[in-house]
Amino acid sequence: MAIQRMDNVAIVVNDLDAAVAFFTELGMELEGKGEIEGPFADQTVGLDGVRTDIAMMRTPDGHSKLELTKYHAPVAIGAEPPQPPPNTVGLHRVMFAVDDIHDSIARLRPHGAELLGEVANYENVYLLCYLRGPSGIIVGLAEQTG
The missing domain is CATH 3.10.180.10 (2,3-Dihydroxybiphenyl 1,2-Dioxygenase, domain 1)
Known part of the structure; x- marks a missing residue:
């Protein structure tokens, strides 16, 4: 079985409203916002007590999406400066x-x-x-x- 599509890329942010404003200014559209918590969230993410707010942003053509996620619990780690340089292992850009x-x-x-x-x-x-x-x-x- 092959994949159908890439659905979205999730990015953890420390200020959801600022991130939504940034990507809206870039030209993305806010598809919706919501709160995510409960056993399914814990099971999916592999953390206990997950409570997040998310905003789903989509490109104008509707083919690409970003899920912007603000963790309330457990608290996000590594969200403070200094920010890693572009050659850091992991999601690049x-x-x-x-x-x-x-x-x-x-x-x-x-x-x-x-x-x-x-x-x-x-x-x-x-x-x-x-x-x-x-x-x-x-x-x-x-x-x-x-």
């Missing part, structure tokens, strides 16, 4: 294709976005950059130019 990379950066800066390097030109085909968003999330942006 989430990359989005955008129409205008410079406009996207300008709109995300008021939401705490900081460039990790600078906007790079890859062979006159893409403009690329990494930025750090809420809760230290590394977001990649790519604008096709050629």
